[in-house]
Amino acid sequence: MREIEAVFREERGRLLAALVRRFGDLDLAEEVTSDAVEAALKHWPVEGVPPKPGAWLMTTARRKAVDRLRRDRALAARLAILQVEAERNAYAPPADAHDDLHDVPDERLRLFFTCAHPALPAEDRGALMLRCLAGLSTPEVARAYLVPVQTMAKRIVRAKRKISEARIPFRVPGDDELPERLPGVLQAIYSIFTEGYAASSGPDLQRLDLAEEAIRLARILRRLLPAEREVAGLLALLLLVHARRDARTGPGGEPVLLDEQDRSRWDRAMIEEGAALVVTALSGGPPGVYGVQAAIAALHDEAADLATTDWPQVVALYDVLLALDPSPVVALNRAVAVAMRDGPEAGLALLEELAGEARLRGYHPYLAARAELLHRLGRRPEAAVAYRAALEAAGSEPERAHLRRRLAAVEDE
């Protein structure tokens, strides 16, 4: 039973997308998708999985939709574009749109662009994707984001209402619009990933792994848009960062910095897959932000330790990234890499140049990096002051614990 349910997680998004395409209504599509999956869970264990499971689900869902529209005249009227009679005819997907595993055409790309539409609140786009494309229930999405179910339900209902009432279309943007729209989709997936990491030290060990959901979504998107190099770049970045997951935290949940991580615990297979994707992401055109970040992550992943990391190359990649995304946070990361290449003094000089940046004010990675470099330069009193400033700004308890240990180390010297 659990196996069948696992199969449905992915199949569900596919079915939903096909039904949204068919009916032009997300609510109706969701409802009949659930009905069809429920019917399958009831029949398949007894009668066996049908030879064409996708078509079986599609047919069942379509019948449920027709029933529903017969009962609900108002809805039927609202979906004036829907031709109920036409739905009775056999469903014939275009021959080129399905593969051996799936017998329903893949319409999910439309749904990716709808979920990440710029007219929706940025913080809801990831949640919608998890709901519609990753096949998560609203309580699962709520648990993943550590918010009450009611809160998440309200956000999802509001977003779906906007899709329906403002008529946000289910469509793949044309080639001319793609450069403007694709970054929004990538950003939504990336935000799911970082959300998973930001909260990974939380007390609730039962919660779904958002990082893995993000990787799943990035894999689906990569299959749907194989020619888009930034999609390869995003998937590469997620894999290359996630490969370090087991070494990132100590036994007590405290963060372990890159230089102290047990690199034998990094996931070699995942690194290999990510590194191969970096090549794809950076070949055949100008580099994108995800491809370059993935390349930096790959250099870390492939180094035996901090000292033998190819720091000149890391700095060079940060130069490229800074040109693409001239943000103070990128400049901060570059300064840290320069400190590794040229020594703490050079890095600290760059950090001091950034002191006036509004976005770095009270930003604890900046304060912690500065403290670390002062410490390495042996400027202990200043380092202690800087660690205290970082402690005041740091968010999560494990991060604070780490800074307290560093502060104690300075004071003991």
Add this chain to the structure above:
Amino acid sequence: MKYMLLINAGTSAQDDDACTVEDWMAYDQAVREAGVWVSGESLADLVTATTVRVSKDGKRSVTDGPYAETREVLGGFYVIDVPDLDVALDWAARCPGARGGGSIVVRPVADFGM
């Protein structure tokens, strides 16, 4: 599907990016020629505005204004009939009022199924 484009004029009148009467005429012509135009008006200056309120007991209060409390002032509107929000956003982006510090708020017109 009908959408109202609420045109908020930017206050930075001497902006290099500010649009000309010709820009507006060209846009108006484009909206009409595309067959999406339903209605549209340009509003007279805000100093000519008057506000009316009626209290519970039916008493009418008339005041001068409002004066601009925010940086943007409603300067006009279009109602267009297009298939979906993306098309409405495209028309909004083409509107001269979206430039020079101005903005366009795109709102679907409520449909009561009449």
